[in-house]
Amino acid sequence: MKKVVAVLTLLSMLLLLLPAMASANSQIKLFLDGTELKSDTAPKLVNGTVLVPIKVIAEQLGSDVTWDKPTQEVTVLNEGLEIILHIGSKDAEVNGQPYKLSASPLIVQNRTMLPLRFIGENMGLKVLWDAKNHAVLLQRSEPVQPEPPVTEPAPPEEPGTELPSDPGAVLAQIQDIYLQGDSVIVQTDGAVAPSSFKLDNPDRIVVDLPATDFLPDFLQYNGSGSLVAPYSGEMAVDHPIISKLRFSLYSEEENIIRIVVDLKSKSNHQVTYDSSLQQVIISLTAAVTPPSSSRYKVVIDPGHGGTDPGASGITGYREKAFTLAVGLKVNKLLEQEPRLQVIMTRTGDTYPTLSDRSALANNAKADLFISIHGNSLVGSKATGIESYYLHQNSGAFAKIIHKNLLAATNMSDRKVRVENFHVVRETKMPAVLLELGFLSNASDEAKMKSESYQQKCAEAIVQSIKEYFNIS
Structure with a gap:
């Protein structure tokens, strides 16, 4: 592409x-x-x-x-x-x-x-x-000086820390709050040091995030409608243990954001911060595990195909051939996972339209959508892997899959990016579009034509899906 x-x-x-x-x-x-x-x-x-x-x-x-x-x-x-x-x-x-x-x-x-x-x-x-x-x-992207280590969470009695008055001290911003299996994920754009405690009657988990603010479009995305105090809202969820999620600016002076997880029944919990993904993870350690018959639906979309060959490589290798090869390898691996149901947008040299692809995923009520592509920029030495998403609910998975692809392939990091592509815009579930190398680069194309590179990409994609759904 x-x-x-x-x-x-x-x-x-x-x-x-x-x-x-x-x-x-x-x-x-x-x-x-x-x-x-x-x-x-x-x-x-x-x-x-x-x-x-x-x-x-x-x-x-x-x-x-x-x-x-x-x-x-x-x-x-x-x-x-x-x-x-x-x-x-x-x-x-x-x-x-x-x-x-x-x-x-x-x-x-x-x-x-x-x-x-x-x-x-x-x-x-x-x-x-x-x-x-x-x-x-x-x-x-790469700080000139090493970043200071994330401090240990404050004890429950003293949630949060005061924001330094130095203008250079940037508040971490909350981009999204959502459920992922039995965990509540708070997606941020910077390091935070969460603290937490439990309350009874009713049962709830309280998590405070010091030196933190809301990203403005997060507030609008969740229906608050404006950027005025008290910066609060709530989200109803469908979960066996959690009844709803609430969020608010708990302390304007100290910039403390409070997340409250309202529970249907008592549950132990653990709060951690993943610095690589910039996520606060609120795990319910006693939550009900979905039955073994429960399967996550994952749509794998090999880009282009049929009358649309996609980009052409240095030696004439077609993007549609590469995307299908990787997609079929992903399909084969996913068929071995009892908790995952794979849906392919194509398994041969056919061309489903972009609307066909997004409609297939939406009609199936899929849990995840992955579109596979190869990049091209004629006249450039560009090389490496890019991962794209659009909607906020897709950012966490985009970072997971990008991390694993880089580790598996040792390709250049061209970052996780936001773009308004049809298949990530029109799909209702978390969705990513992957560019797994540049066909216009002789070195990249040689790798992309090889079975070993295709297999590495496929294994990294499956590993990411399992990591995202917390499947061992």
């Missing part, structure tokens, strides 16, 4: 925060890994998009920025990534691929101002908004 090198995720988080940003009169500050970036031209909010002086960021990242005044063209070069933008135009290019920006670059006080999220995410930076300090926070 031909795909862009750098994916635009000009969605949700920062845009949902714009009302709060616009309402403040103070100057927007800019931080990189906790250090304030000084510039004679501050970031600007223009028509709902934050523009930043590119020079100050580029200098910190070792990037080269050139501006051709006659053509009003800005070029940013960073580790093989070429970004071309035009002053006053929303048209841009990333490694030769066209993009449409949310706002046009501008010249302000002789400084070139570019859309922050576009530049940040294409350079591998995470973009956050610190409403308390009216600051944009940029974080590198």
